[in-house]
Amino acid sequence: MRNNAESIKNITVVGTGVIGQGWIARFLSQGYQVTAFDPAPGAEEKVHAALKKVWPVLEKKGLGEGASLDNLVFEKDIAKAVADADFIQENAPEREDVKRKLLAEIDGLSRQDAIISSSTSGIMPSTLQKDCAHPERVIVSHPFNPVYLIPLVEVVGGEKTDQAVVERARDLFEAAQMKPLIVRHEIDGHIGDRLMEAIWREALHIVNDGIATTGEVDASIVYGPGLRWALMGPFLTLHLAGGEQGMRHMLEQFGPALKLPWTKLVAPELTKDLSDKVITGCEEQTEGQDIAALEQRRDEFLIKLTDLLEEYWPAANLNGRL
Amino acid sequence: MRNNAESIKNITVVGTGVIGQGWIARFLSQGYQVTAFDPAPGAEEKVHAALKKVWPVLEKKGLGEGASLDNLVFEKDIAKAVADADFIQENAPEREDVKRKLLAEIDGLSRQDAIISSSTSGIMPSTLQKDCAHPERVIVSHPFNPVYLIPLVEVVGGEKTDQAVVERARDLFEAAQMKPLIVRHEIDGHIGDRLMEAIWREALHIVNDGIATTGEVDASIVYGPGLRWALMGPFLTLHLAGGEQGMRHMLEQFGPALKLPWTKLVAPELTKDLSDKVITGCEEQTEGQDIAALEQRRDEFLIKLTDLLEEYWPAANLNGRL
Numbered sequence: 001m002r003n004n005a006e007s008i009k010n011i012t013v014v015g016t017g018v019i020g021q022g023w024i025a026r027f028l029s030q031g032y033q034v035t036a037f038d039p040a041p042g043a044e045e046k047v048h049a050a051l052k053k054v055w056p057v058l059e060k061k062g063l064g065e066g067a068s069l070d071n072l073v074f075e076k077d078i079a080k081a082v083a084d085a086d087f088i089q090e091n092a093p094e095r096e097d098v099k100r101k102l103l104a105e106i107d108g109l110s111r112q113d114a115i116i117s118s119s120t121s122g123i124m125p126s127t128l129q130k131d132c133a134h135p136e137r138v139i140v141s142h143p144f145n146p147v148y149l150i151p152l153v154e155v156v157g158g159e160k161t162d163q164a165v166v167e168r169a170r171d172l173f174e175a176a177q178m179k180p181l182i183v184r185h186e187i188d189g190h191i192g193d194r195l196m197e198a199i200w201r202e203a204l205h206i207v208n209d210g211i212a213t214t215g216e217v218d219a220s221i222v223y224g225p226g227l228r229w230a231l232m233g234p235f236l237t238l239h240l241a242g243g244e245q246g247m248r249h250m251l252e253q254f255g256p257a258l259k260l261p262w263t264k265l266v267a268p269e270l271t272k273d274l275s276d277k278v279i280t281g282c283e284e285q286t287e288g289q290d291i292a293a294l295e296q297r298r299d300e301f302l303i304k305l306t307d308l309l310e311e312y313w314p315a316a317n318l319n320g321r322l
Numbered sequence: 323m324r325n326n327a328e329s330i331k332n333i334t335v336v337g338t339g340v341i342g343q344g345w346i347a348r349f350l351s352q353g354y355q356v357t358a359f360d361p362a363p364g365a366e367e368k369v370h371a372a373l374k375k376v377w378p379v380l381e382k383k384g385l386g387e388g389a390s391l392d393n394l395v396f397e398k399d400i401a402k403a404v405a406d407a408d409f410i411q412e413n414a415p416e417r418e419d420v421k422r423k424l425l426a427e428i429d430g431l432s433r434q435d436a437i438i439s440s441s442t443s444g445i446m447p448s449t450l451q452k453d454c455a456h457p458e459r460v461i462v463s464h465p466f467n468p469v470y471l472i473p474l475v476e477v478v479g480g481e482k483t484d485q486a487v488v489e490r491a492r493d494l495f496e497a498a499q500m501k502p503l504i505v506r507h508e509i510d511g512h513i514g515d516r517l518m519e520a521i522w523r524e525a526l527h528i529v530n531d532g533i534a535t536t537g538e539v540d541a542s543i544v545y546g547p548g549l550r551w552a553l554m555g556p557f558l559t560l561h562l563a564g565g566e567q568g569m570r571h572m573l574e575q576f577g578p579a580l581k582l583p584w585t586k587l588v589a590p591e592l593t594k595d596l597s598d599k600v601i602t603g604c605e606e607q608t609e610g611q612d613i614a615a616l617e618q619r620r621d622e623f624l625i626k627l628t629d630l631l632e633e634y635w636p637a638a639n640l641n642g643r644l
Binding site: 150 | 340466472473474501503505507509513514516517518519520521523524525528531532533534536537538539540541542543544545546547548549550551552553554555556557558560563575622623626630633634
């Protein structure tokens, strides 16, 4: 599995919030040496607490060769944290100024052949690499929460990125048991978040207009389209719904609906009233439930579901190496 | 389970395309007496062929008491087909004029206490019931393909619908092992299809702009958000991604993104070029695969996934009876 990702052994995670913690757990569970850096007070303790919680889940899923919690070093000096890194994953707050400054700092402190990768959910790599002296090794690798279980990572290069760097990152993620999706052209929000944003806007309208509660919207996905999307995504779902004629039939049948005003075209104003509805809706859905217990249930479910996907998804031919 | 749905024993399915066949299989597998009607040549043979294909899947999933393929009668006269029905499910082509005319005809031929239900994916029940002499028993019950496995059914009453009829339909669907979602206010496209339409439009843009192929878009869902949506839907997914602060934190963090132009606000022109891309993309994804074999794989997956949902989804409190 390691192919030319063999050259990547030391990984540094900069920023250890929920996403950074997820990356740490993912890489540790696959046998990597991980160095963590975060200037926030108490960050190290939070990382250890998070790892303690998820490690049994990862053991159950199956650890990679040499995987150990002992392979983590928390470093208080960013220069020391990135000095020996082969691969650096940045997870700072989602602000362009913050990320650009931090990436330029890392660029100046790290080995020139180290890959610098940002977890940004929305900002394009061409923007992020602007202040770097060596922008050719700067990419976006956008993961999905929980990073230690969800296989998808969107890998995006910017105008100045060397394509070989994108390929090395892909090899690394494959070695880490992930499913790297190389985004062909950079775009705000990459791919997954644009799709999530589309459904999110429409779901907010439905709640805002009193058509359904958040729990009912969730049920409308969980017991319906979500069952198919989990296996096939939006396109193959429709292809299989079209009978022998597949997508051809579906476009003839549902193409005209694209012209109907079925979806609201502008995002709703996030008023206090709408915020309250959405928040209390979710809180009612989980009333009396401990968040950690729900997370554990989610994790166990995801393991079983991803096992199912491994068994069934390869039924369809996948482009390239996905 | 049967509660006041006990009174519904004879079900008539009018229109036996893919959705009608799905209803027939669903009701037969749960032990109901089913009468089918479709004026198209060869309709009866197609129904029998479809049932032969899915029955082993349904046996594996588990049949209801008294379930038998022998409980199906194909009737060539619509008057005879609906005369004794307790519940009539209409699945004509998705055209308002066709459905209104057909529902008015059924209204005149059926017992006054029979429920008349339409599978329409987009038209509101207030519109469909306009030409009926007894509109109070007309509802929409919108299922999802494959109807014999996907539990969701959206139940919607119109302006003139008696709420007791909606309740009786809910009881019936629960007895038929479905998850009826009562839509609080009628709306074009109900709920599930609006959400699917939102993601569908954005996915078409992504393909149209050359950002990703259909297979890559599908993978971006299957290996990422789809894994979470299948269990939690769009709202609970974000609630659990927000840490201890849940949705409150997520709205603070991602609320501003609603103002960003992340999603295209107008549906793309469905040009020949776009149609071709979408169709060939799906065909390449399934190249060398038999559609029936893919359907069977999908069905086996859905059974295992819905079993998983039964085990894990009740972790969250569900509003009402969902």
